[in-house]
Amino acid sequence: MGLVIAGCGGGGGGDDDKGFDLTATVDGKSVDSFHVSNGQGGTLNVNSGQEAVLKSSDGVTWTVQSADATVAYTQVKDPTDTVLDYNLSSAAGGQIVLAVASKEDASLTATVTVVVAPQQYTRKDAVVGAYSIYDVTDTSVTGTLTPSSYERLTTAVNTDGSYTTNSLNALLTVTDTYTANADGNRLSRAYVATYGTRNGDNCTYTPDRHYLSYPMYVGKTWTATWDYACTSAAHETGELNAVVEAFEPVTVGAGTFDALRVRLDTKITNSNDTNLANGSAGTAQYQIAILGWYVPSLGQYVKFQRDWTYVGSTPSYYVSHEIESMRETGQQ
16 A cells, blocks of 8 residues: 555646645545645655545645655656655654655755654464464562573464464473463463362453453553452452553564563552451552563564562562563464
């Protein structure tokens, strides 16, 4: 797709009318709100990947006065004195500024700012047999480092797009089973093995743990609340404030990817974790500052950085900092 800036007349103004008028279309549809004459400035808003057309009533020269590094613009056709044709795209959003001048009288000018909205990314469907392996390093509140790894394997996909995954430890023992909705937001967790007395505990997130909100794009914000409740009677409430902060490369064991950096600040309240202050009363609380790197081409997060802040005394083995990153991904 592209941006086209074109002339809508044959220079009918003649010597007595050296001015020009600019109009626009986007994806073949007229932008009625856009009309710029010489001596004026105007803004044309497009989505990343859209085709836009500016039209001039008389011959002009086109100059790219400035362009954000985040915007890619490529000529689709060679420019003429009435047509300038660009492909525009931007993962993070940005703008280019065009200077337009009459060919008959260079003192007659106009400025057009083309604002390109950030690229919007939609979800990818889950596929049975897809797997990812993650390396995790936990730091306890006393500074003890504990490395581990796990594999996440998709075992079933339902007709509505929701799906089930198993989490396997380094010995390939299934430790947890998760379900998620079609967008990838967690619905439930079953503790299967290696958790001692908690084996067999089944927990739900109502309505879901909302770490993904499509379409995803730079600048998007959302909030969410969920209740986490288990058959063991463990419970807590999550409150999320999320923002997509940037589009940037991220390097993990699986490679280097173009990613959306997402802040997922989460406040936990109403917890009955008796290891925490006020847990016996069901009012314990803590916070998790989370950064996630979401890769649109994979449709999933490849890295998380988490920092916990607790209220009151905390057991020495509780985690205060965690790095989780993808080492490998593929299809069985």
